[in-house]
Structures are given as C-alpha cells and as structure tokens.
Amino acid sequence: MRCNDIIKKLEEEYPLTCAEEWDNPGLLVGRRNREVRKIYVTLDATERPLKAAIDWGADLIISHHPLLFKSVKQINDDTFIGRRIIAMIENDISYYAMHTNFDVLGMAHVNERQLELADTRVLDITRDEDGVVEGIGRVGYLPIEMTLSETAEYVRKKLKLPTVRCYGLHEDANGDIIGDEEAEKISRVAICGGSGKSVVSRAIEEGAQVLITGDIDYHTAIDALAQGLHIIDAGHYGTEYCFIEYMTKKLQKLFPECEVKGAEIRQPYAVV
Numbered sequence: 179m180r181c182n183d184i185i186k187k188l189e190e191e192y193p194l195t196c197a198e199e200w201d202n203p204g205l206l207v208g209r210r211n212r213e214v215r216k217i218y219v220t221l222d223a224t225e226r227p228l229k230a231a232i233d234w235g236a237d238l239i240i241s242h243h244p245l246l247f248k249s250v251k252q253i254n255d256d257t258f259i260g261r262r263i264i265a266m267i268e269n270d271i272s273y274y275a276m277h278t279n280f281d282v283l284g285m286a287h288v289n290e291r292q293l294e295l296a297d298t299r300v301l302d303i304t305r306d307e308d309g310v311v312e313g314i315g316r317v318g319y320l321p322i323e324m325t326l327s328e329t330a331e332y333v334r335k336k337l338k339l340p341t342v343r344c345y346g347l348h349e350d351a352n353g354d355i356i357g358d359e360e361a362e363k364i365s366r367v368a369i370c371g372g373s374g375k376s377v378v379s380r381a382i383e384e385g386a387q388v389l390i391t392g393d394i395d396y397h398t399a400i401d402a403l404a405q406g407l408h409i410i411d412a413g414h415y416g417t418e419y420c421f422i423e424y425m426t427k428k429l430q431k432l433f434p435e436c437e438v439k440g441a442e443i444r445q446p447y448a449v450v
Contacts, residue, residue, distance in 0.1 A: 208272025
C-alpha cells in the first residue's frame with residue numbers, strides 16, 4: 179500500500195481542516211509514493227521510538243505530536259531535530275503527524291471513554307457545522323459521586339498512571355493527604371488531553387468541579403482553585419499516551435495488509 183493511500187484514508191476521518199491554525203500536522207518527512215508494509219505508532223518522534231521504528235524496519239511512522247512546528251532553515255546533524263530527520267531519510271521512512279485534528283476528532287472521545295463519563299458535551303468548541311459541534315476536551319458526569327481524593331485516585335487508575343497531582347488536596351505535617359473535608363462531593367468533571375491551561379475558563383463556565391489535564395502551572399492552578407475549580411494534573415503524556423494503543427488498533431482495522439506496531443508506553447519522567 180502506498181503512503182499516500184494511508185494518508186488519504188486518515189484525512190477522511192481526521193481532516194487537516196480541523197487542526198488549529200498554529201499546528202503543523204500532515205506528512206512532514208518522506209515520500210508519498212513510499213510502499214508501506216510496516217507502520218510504527220508513537221506519541222512523539224523522539225530518539226527512542228525512532229530507533230525502535232528503524233530497528234523494526236518501519237516504512238511509515240505516525241505520531242501525535244509533530245516533530246516540526248516551525249520553519250527549519252538547516253537540516254544537519256548539529257541539532258537533534260536535524261539528526262532525526264536525517265535518520266528518517268537515510269532509512270527511507272515517511273513520517274506523518276496527526277495532532278489537533280486528532281485532538282478534536284479522536285482524543286476527546288477516547289478520554290471521555292477512559293473515565294466513563296456520562297452526558298458529555300464538548301468543552302471548547304472549535305468546529306460547528308450544521309449544528310454538529312466538535313472541539314477540544316469533554317465535560318460530563320462521573321459514574322458516581324466521589325470525594326476529591328477518590329476522584330484523583332479514580333483518574334490515576336483509569337489512566338493507568340503511577341501518580342497524579344491534585345490541586346485542592348495537600349499533605350499535613352505527618353505526610354497525610356487532607357482536603358476532602360473542605361470540598362464538596364465531585365460529580366461533574368472536565369477533561370482535556372495534553373496541555374489544558376487554555377480551557378480553565380471554559381471548565382468553570384461549564385460548571386465543572388474538577389479539570390483533568392496536563393501542564394498546569396502553579397499560578398493557573400491556584401487561580402482556578404480560587405474560582406472553585408479543582409485541578410488534577412495527570413500530565414501531558416499521561417492524558418495522551420492512549421493515542422498509541424487507539425491508533426495502533428485503528429490502523430490494524432483500516433489496513434489489515436500492513437503490520438502495525440505501537441511504541442513502548444514509557445513515562446518521560448520519574449517522581450523521586
């Protein structure tokens with residue numbers, strides 16, 4: 179199967195027109211007419227998954243986050259981006275990224291199913307065609323009411339994470355987690371995969387009691403708390419690595435004549 183045939187099929191379901199203006203999804207490296215037998219799926223086109231794809235003999239790499247966001251004036255081995263591009267070209271690997279177009283038409287659906295949310299609606303609308311709205315994130319109801327600490331633990335388990343950071347809970351002098359006695363039971367939550375700083379105000383407007391997302395800075399978090407919104411920071415990777423399994427299975431169904439392999443699930447940091 180040709181690379182461009184795969185791209186056309188993906189862009190029928192996740193059109194590039196749904197991507198944000200600042201984004202850079204699409205075929206970023208390689209040949210559209212490349213014959214593809216092996217597809218490697220990863221969240222990021224970093225050194226480890228790139229080496230794994232090369233060792234496996236991949237013809238096409240599909241990532242969520244684009245390796246290239248802005249113009250590159252030089253491609254050489256002086257920079258990490260240049261080295262990655264050179265490695266792809268040397269190994270005749272085509273490289274395709276599907277970012278905010280997938281966030282709108284895929285990630286939000288995956289995240290709401292991970293948390294088993296009910297009565298969901300789009301958190302931040304980016305597309306409205308004939309009354310059919312799509313966009314970033316979801317807001318809905320948990321299966322049952324929970325305390326804040328129970329909600330944090332629920333999120334941690336459902337997203338299969340070692341830890342989450344919860345603003346609204348804190349440790350006392352003995353290291354015990356406290357804060358539930360100060361908070362109402364949680365039922366309505368918002369989730370935004372990746373970096374969710376920009377949707378804090380929308381979560382508040384939608385009546386969410388908790389926003390589950392990643393990349394929340396200290397001041398954004400404490401300002402959200404002051405407005406009645408708790409934050410569960412599950413990490414950028416933690417809320418989006420589901421892309422790997424989801425897209426691997428999707429591609430296996432769409433292109434049964436190709437071998438599809440997902441990158442190793444590996445948190446990019448450790449808590450010490």
